[in-house]
Amino acid sequence: MSKIRVVHYINQFFGQIGGEEKADHKPEAREGFVGPGMAFQASFKDKAEIVGTVICGDSYFNENIEAETEELLTMIETFKPDLFIAGPAFNAGRYGMACGSIAATVKEKLGIPALTGMYVENPGVDSFKSKVHIVSTKDSAAGMRDAIKKMAPLALKLALGEPIGSPEEEGYIPTGIRVNFFEEKRGSERAVEMLLKKLKGEEFTTEYPMPDFDRVDPSPAIKDITKATIALVTSGGIVPKGNPDRIESSSASKYAKYDIEGIDDLTAEEYETAHGGYDPVYANKDADRVLPVDVLREFGKEGKIGKLHRYFYTTTGNGTSVANAKKFAAAIAKELVSDGVDAVILTST
Amino acid sequence: MVKEIERAGIPVVHICTVVPISQTVGANRIVPAIAIPHPLGDPSQPADKEKEIRRKLIDKALQALSTEISEQTVFE
């Protein structure tokens, strides 16, 4: 059988172009392996060959995610790869986001297996672990050798379509995707053993971690609130009168974003609620009761806050309908970050 | 909703009426609101009094955003 054709993605640093000062390096493609690619190639022996390497600066990628993903995809495709490897990115956040994003896109769009590697706390892990296999690595490039030792065999398995074992066996971060398999012992026996361990205070591993309770560590406090840009987000369904974007009254399938530049008060003539889950009379009379634009404007003028963000975000539904809310919030969060918002006041009914 | 925004590194204060729900969804900074149909208002009060109530709540929210916390905290 012919060798597996591999394309490798790395950033400007591992591409030996430069450090942070070169983070705006534009994407380029080179034949063969570059930097850490050499160690991968050695590990593949004659089973696979790195036919091309794509390099992009971390900042450049993250500032142009959509356009860059497209451009990189085209570059990668010209090598006609059977397998795609990105990174490893260790604990480098922007590099991790780039690796995850490209690997996931390659897998989806080109339909070939893709793999990346990161430190478990890299923000790229949470964003992409369900979309692409991410090998768990150490937090710095000192763990390169160890990372390649885990990544190379898993990459080959993926390329050959061999069954992938458990996260513990293969060294990847659990994907959150539930996959059936046969255990050695039946469920009741596993239950009895788990109970005995729990009773003795020994460590045990639940087979299904409860999902609703993944906590996010509190973000650090705002040092100087009088300088902060604060955005308003609400699940109380406040919308311009007439609900121009047709936000559903319940189980909303979308959110909307409205410009409040120059608006000091939400009046009954201009704003109302689209929420179908509570008595709308009070919010329709004065939407500031749900979305306190009036007070935040005053606070802005009084210098109590830096300023109120130009847009507010709104949807309906309440706290527990996690499914959609999660989707909206991820999109909202992305915009808030790129708009330089420092803090958010989220109001719910 | 709260979690995703906070995950992106932006501190969020959740002003909401039903504190247990806020706790369940994983908000870290929580300020209890007035009532479901008017979380930041009280229609039974005259307009200026109502505004004052809202200002106090926002003050509390800003204070929450300025406070370092290590776990879920309700700012009563």
Next chain:
Amino acid sequence: MIIITNNAKMMEETGNSIEKEYIDGTHKDVLIAVRDRIHKGHRLLTHPLSGSVKPNQTPFKSVAISKVPEKLDLDSLDIIEKSIRTYEQFEKIPTDNGKANNERILNDYREIDYKLLESALISANRRG
């Protein structure tokens, strides 16, 4: 109690002694109607995922809620939200009810939905 239902059999069989709201719509429309009522302060009396018939199988659903709205009941809200989430999860799974749901099968679904709620009525009737 009030029964929110899109099941014609429920409307016919339970007579006029029980207040009913007929939803001319889907299984999901019933769940949404129930959710809106819960926000208004009604309490959930029966579990919306009654029975092990999967939500993408049966087109019929009946749910009992309390008659008089009081303050928002958090447990009810929690259960209805989770039920809607579960429904939406199953909704995504491809089905071909057109082919399979002939009148006999639809009748069976009506009957099951009715009987499941009937079992709850027996429990409910013991209450003062």
Next chain:
Amino acid sequence: MKLELGKIPIHDVKFDSESRIEGNTLYLNQEELISHLMVDENIKSITIDVARPGDKTRIMPVKDVIEPRVKVSGKGQVFPGTLSKVETVGQGRTNVLKGMAVVTTGKIVGFQEGIIDMSGPGADYTPFSKLVNLVVVCEPVEGIDQHTHEKTVRIAGLRAAAYLGNLAKDIEAEEIETYETYTVKESMEKFPDLPRVAYVLMLQTQGLLHDTYVYGVDMKHSLPTIIYPTELMDGAIISGNCVSACDKNTTYHHLNNPVVEDLFKKHGKELNFVAVVITNENVYLDDKERSSDWTSKLVEFLDVDGVIISQEGFGNPDTDLIMNCKKIEAKGIKTVIITDEYAGRDGASQSLADADESANAVVTAGNANMVIELPPMDKVIGYQEVADVIAGGFAGSLKPDGSITAELQVIVGATNELGFNKLSAR
């Protein structure tokens, strides 16, 4: 309470003029069994068939699976309160026909699920593909309602199992296994240092096609109560559940409850298996609150250190499961729960309809939404046309060659929440 189970291995079932057991073969006079079952006036006709492991046979739609047993000594008869008179069972000796089962089929509702494949990929997921199955196909009289139909088939299955069990009444079993539960005081004195463990067995009790009977009592009308584990082995609990093929507990499961067996294996050595608490899964929310209050109160009263909780069915029983878990943990008693998952075909959705932080020790029987290809079989016992409904309706699709693309949930016992199988998910 002490029960001896005499195990009589059955390797084959053959039709013959006289019903008897010789060696490891059960010979059956078909007509005799049929006329024994025809006493029920709601039955129009009965056909009997045998399906053996490895056969290219599909049985569908399966209603119940029952292991033939007979009381040799001790009080009462098997299936007390449903087939025999109400008398406490669970002591003395019971003979068991190991390696075979009675399988009932019946198209009680049009969309009924429940497939047992005797070979092929589907066979790996059901424990019943490893048994010699005597299949009883019951055709009811015209115009019978679903409720009566269900009962008719339920009782016919039990009757057939008792008939077969009776053939082993006078056989001296070579392998005998003894199970003994002590009273609260006895066990405390005997095993003062062992952790005390109870088993909370949740039973599906929601109404038509979702019911479970304990000594003949419809469990939805009962408060949670305590039962000796050996009572289960004599058929104190029987299944009236026809829905959710993959995670309903058949009568066979109740007779061979794996949690009971595995707790007994460690009983007196690593733990002290105190009692089984049975509870229900009702539709009415107040019932759920009350029943979970009671299970937690009963296990507290039994002064146990740990509890295993098993579930039956999908959806709202998740709420019962979590309530039981939460309330028992709140009393400082450690729990392990056994459930299965509906995580979507891609495995990416939330597995349970309810969740709580206190449920930190979970055993899963796998994702029931997983899609499986069931190849065509040479023979279908039961109602072939049901395949069309299962196929077109929701969980799968029937191809012209007779193969079925279906979710695991159509296979009997595939994700059993007593932990009967090795299937899991991660």
